[in-house]
Amino acid sequence: MAKRTGEKYQAIIDAAVRVIAEYGYHHAQVSKIAREAKVADGTIYLYFENKDDVLISLFNEKMGNFIRDVKTTLANIASPAEQLKELIRLHFEYLEKDHQLAIVTQIELRQSNPEVRQQIGIILKKYLDVIDSVVQKGIEEGIFRPDIDIRTARRMIFGTIDETVTSWIMKDCKYSLMEQAEAIHQLFLRGIAR
Amino acid sequence: MAKRTGEKYQAIIDAAVRVIAEYGYHHAQVSKIAREAKVADGTIYLYFENKDDVLISLFNEKMGNFIRDVKTTLANIASPAEQLKELIRLHFEYLEKDHQLAIVTQIELRQSNPEVRQQIGIILKKYLDVIDSVVQKGIEEGIFRPDIDIRTARRMIFGTIDETVTSWIMKDCKYSLMEQAEAIHQLFLRGIAR
Amino acid sequence: MAKRTGEKYQAIIDAAVRVIAEYGYHHAQVSKIAREAKVADGTIYLYFENKDDVLISLFNEKMGNFIRDVKTTLANIASPAEQLKELIRLHFEYLEKDHQLAIVTQIELRQSNPEVRQQIGIILKKYLDVIDSVVQKGIEEGIFRPDIDIRTARRMIFGTIDETVTSWIMKDCKYSLMEQAEAIHQLFLRGIAR
Amino acid sequence: MAKRTGEKYQAIIDAAVRVIAEYGYHHAQVSKIAREAKVADGTIYLYFENKDDVLISLFNEKMGNFIRDVKTTLANIASPAEQLKELIRLHFEYLEKDHQLAIVTQIELRQSNPEVRQQIGIILKKYLDVIDSVVQKGIEEGIFRPDIDIRTARRMIFGTIDETVTSWIMKDCKYSLMEQAEAIHQLFLRGIAR
DNA sequence: AATGAATGAGCGTTCATTCAT
């Protein structure tokens, strides 16, 4: 029923990002997104089941692209420590390149209803799995300490990155996000103790 | 205009926590909170400016208590490393003792509108300052590495704790949160590298 | 939840009859009914579950009154033949006195959705039972032929009355409906054969 | 503009009957009828003015066939009483042979908008004229009572038949409709009085 | 102080119809 491809599909998703970033989640009406995408309101329902589906698809498309890029890049890096650095770097790069997308995924979509949030959680899981595999590999190769709990480490890595991006947005993206990557990477590896 | 004291003030805040935890942010209507607090809808407006004010006051009351407790406890601890451990422990203890409050502050209130979120951010700032002061003290005393950026460390500490609590709730609080504290503390101090 | 009494309850039902009669079923929006009843749109939902409930309640109130009147009147008439005459007369009188109600029940409500129509059918059943009991009594007292099937007779009586009222409305209520009662009664009793 | 012939014309009408019978009037969208008829949505507008025209044409085609059959059959019957019996029998036979058509004409099309209903009324008029002519002839030949009003008798005859068919459908066509014909015929001729 | 009935602005979605191909 709902075609999930085509240039209008993309146009609607991109319009949704712009509208949500500009007006905020609660003022991003379907009719506003349609107008921004230069299609009729009804056209949105030829490509998406409903409004929630637009938001979920938005996250899925953008996150899907990101995870693919991360996986491709990490595959060419042997060292888990370097993989971790690259993951942080890519995460920051991806959002720093597109402030609007950053606002939408970090701030606005988190106000969405439980159904949307649940779907987002499922999509995000794939990213967390990538983090897990980096940590796992590090332990196996003896690069990371054998006694660390993978899930605890993953939550530190994701939680820190997420909080860093959110802070950056709250400060109006005034400073460079990517420049933070190195320091965070060092913190992850060596901790704060002398 | 709005009385910020009295037993009904507390009753309404506590009712809001229960209703939001049970029904979720989007189904926590003023009338439902009023019924839970055993007052009339209109009575809420004698104690609060509006619904947003209820949510902000809720966070302010609970977070205010928490920050006070943390400050009191840390004041009696000399070592910054021990202070950090205690901060993590208290954070977890506070939310593990009150699952409903945990759900409300970690999950539900994050769906609130920009105005509420902004106020929450301001309140939260006081907690972040506490974290900053612990890190600062650690650096000054030579316990923590002198080259770490305080804000970066703070985001790691808060981001990790926050993500850990959120994961715990998403997994239905099935395991002990406080038992995670030690591992996280070690990770903060020593990092993941061997 | 929905209060089914009070002067506003009646005002809304009466406004619904007027609006539906004037604008037709498909143009009888909730906001139009509210305006006609001099209440806010939301007030309708304090007294009714939803729009369908307004329509069902309308039919239930009006039909309920009518059935009560019919039962009361028939109770004071001994002869089944006279009871039948009175039933026809009352049916015509009730609708001739209120053209708008006639239009709503005979024409407009029949365009309603399946849920409403089903409820109307259930309410109407009580009226059909009254017809049945008159026929039954006639047979038992030997006034009506013993070989007639009660359900067949009931369908003739109701079908004829209903068709007569609908024709009358379609002809813009230009002639007297009650004057038809006697002829119909004779037709029911004696048939068309010489 | 609209071609009123061709195999697609018939295919669309037949598809409309099937779709309306299966899904009900309110769920019989043009696109669903088009799919059932194996044509494109737009093709319907090459054969019909609009959706209303499909419904009216449907009724016109089916009712036209029926009236032609009735007239042909009655022309070969001398007795008005026998003509009446045959008319009832044919009416029942026609609808009992095609349950879907019965559902559409008796139940679903009555939910249509005023414009469609008006056109249906005009088409139906031809059938009512046939009933009138039977009654007229009966009176003229002295078989029926001279004092009966033709229109009253017609409404009784049509109203009863119509109500009988509707009841039959509402009871899921569980019993034989044609078996009712004889009893109804007797009721018309002799009435219910002993 | 407390009540709770009343208010009314705001929006996602459907589907008959069109028209470029």
Place this chain on the structure above:
DNA sequence: CATGAATGAACGCTCATTCAT
């Protein structure tokens, strides 16, 4: 002739807030 993607008007319902009592 035939297609089917695109159009856009129209509306029931919720719920934070008010105010007469």
